Amino acid sequence: xxxxxxxxxxxxxxxxxxxxxxxxxxxxxxxxxxxxxxxxxxxxxxxxxxxxxxxxxxxxxxxxxxxxxxxxxxxxxxxxxxxxxxxxxxxxxxxxxxxxxxxxxxxxxxxxxxxxxxxxxxxxxxxxxxxxxxxxxxxxxxxxxxxxxxxxxxxxxxxxxxxxxxxxxxxxxxxxxxxxxxxxxxxxxxxxxxxxxxxxxxxxxxxxxxxxxxxxxxxxxxxxxxxxxxxxxxxxxxxxxxxxxxxxxxxxxxxxxxxxxxxxxxxxxxxxxxxxxxxxxxxxxxxxxxxxxxxxxxxxxxxxxxxxxxxxxxxxxxxxxxxxxxxxxxxxxxxxxxxxxxxxxxxxxxxxxxxxxxx
Numbered sequence: 293x294x295x296x297x298x299x300x301x302x303x304x305x306x307x308x309x310x311x312x313x314x315x316x317x318x319x320x321x322x323x324x325x326x327x328x329x330x331x332x333x334x335x336x337x338x339x340x341x342x343x344x345x346x347x348x349x350x351x352x353x354x355x356x357x358x359x360x361x362x363x364x365x366x367x368x369x370x371x372x373x374x375x376x377x378x379x380x381x382x383x384x385x386x387x388x389x390x391x392x393x394x395x396x397x398x399x400x401x402x403x404x405x406x407x408x409x410x411x412x413x414x415x416x417x418x419x420x421x422x423x424x425x426x427x428x429x430x431x432x433x434x435x436x437x438x439x440x441x442x443x444x445x446x447x448x449x450x451x452x453x454x455x456x457x458x459x460x461x462x463x464x465x466x467x468x469x470x471x472x473x474x475x476x477x478x479x480x481x482x483x484x485x486x487x488x489x490x491x492x493x494x495x496x497x498x499x500x501x502x503x504x505x506x507x508x509x510x511x512x513x514x515x516x517x518x519x520x521x522x523x524x525x526x527x528x529x530x531x532x533x534x535x536x537x538x539x540x541x542x543x544x545x546x547x548x549x550x551x552x553x554x555x556x557x558x559x560x561x562x563x564x565x566x567x568x569x570x571x572x573x574x575x576x577x578x579x580x581x582x583x584x585x586x587x588x589x590x591x592x593x594x595x596x597x598x599x600x601x602x603x604x605x606x607x608x609x610x611x612x613x614x615x616x617x618x619x620x621x622x623x624x625x626x627x628x629x630x631x632x633x634x635x636x637x638x639x640x641x642x643x644x645x646x647x648x649x650x651x
């Protein structure tokens with residue numbers, strides 16, 4: 293089977309005809325899921341409104357530099373990654389703000405058409421693999437530095453909390469890259485299971501997922517193992533007779549989106565592994581991408597893009613009460629106020645609003 297069996301009564305979203313584009317090489321979303329971005333095969337970057345699929349910005353990129361992908365820094369700027377560096381651009385007009393040029397002695401040994409990219413809004417660093425090294429480009433200084441002696445075959449990257457430490461996912465295990473490379477290992481469904489090059493890391497580095505193949509050649513079966521990378525270790529084992537094509541973690545929820553057969557995206561609740569939502573398309577699904585802060589998912593065909601689907605938010609965790617000793621002259625106020633994590637590009641606007649209010 294090309295798709296798993298769907299439980300009766302499962303909620304579904306049907307995506308209508310996609311907006312035509314050129315052949316899509318890379319797909320991404322801004323942190324809040326308000327814009328979708330594609331890198332076309334001919335060397336063109338298009339930015340679309342995620343709610344209406346209207347084209348907002350389009351600009352060419354030099355094809356001779358070998359464009360790889362596009363990563364959003366904030367709602368207002370993004371980085372275009374090439375074989376020889378990173379171009380930092382303003383998102384509203386596509387204007388170049390700065391450039392990081394790589395000066396590497398050896399060329400890439402493999403084609404960098406589908407390398408994983410990761411960005412940290414806290415350190416303003418963009419990371420991508422290069423042979424057995426990891427390139428970290430600084431979006432503020434436009435400089436870069438390398439971490440060497442890394443494993444090959446990296447499937448996904450994610451920054452750890454508010455540092456420039458990275459998790460690396462490969463078919464051979466998970467690694468932690470800081471001053472040195474530290475293997476962390478991974479769970480395995482069985483002694484004869486074979487790891488497949490289909491996996492993902494959550495944008496905040498909390499979850500990892502990897503696909504495994506078991507059984508005979510005539511009757512293969514597949515498992516998607518998802519586990520937490522920090523204590524308490526929680527494991528989810530999703531068993532399916534259909535081979536997954538791509539997996540993506542949905543932010544702000546403990547959910548995993550999986551593409552099957554190019555026709556369906558199944559949303560699994562973790563750690564139980566039950567299907568809670570099915571996203572179907574009228575065409576052939578090629579790629580999916582999620583926003584980094586909100587549960588929104590963009591789906592593309594090989595030459596078309598759909599309006600992004602807003603996925604259902606799970607129950608938000610309750611905030612623990614904090615006992616604070618007050619003086620008599622202190623004004624009454626709640627003990628704890630939950631605040632969202634800062635995102636690059638929005639802190640300045642919020643700070644100006646506070647200054648204006650309390651001037």
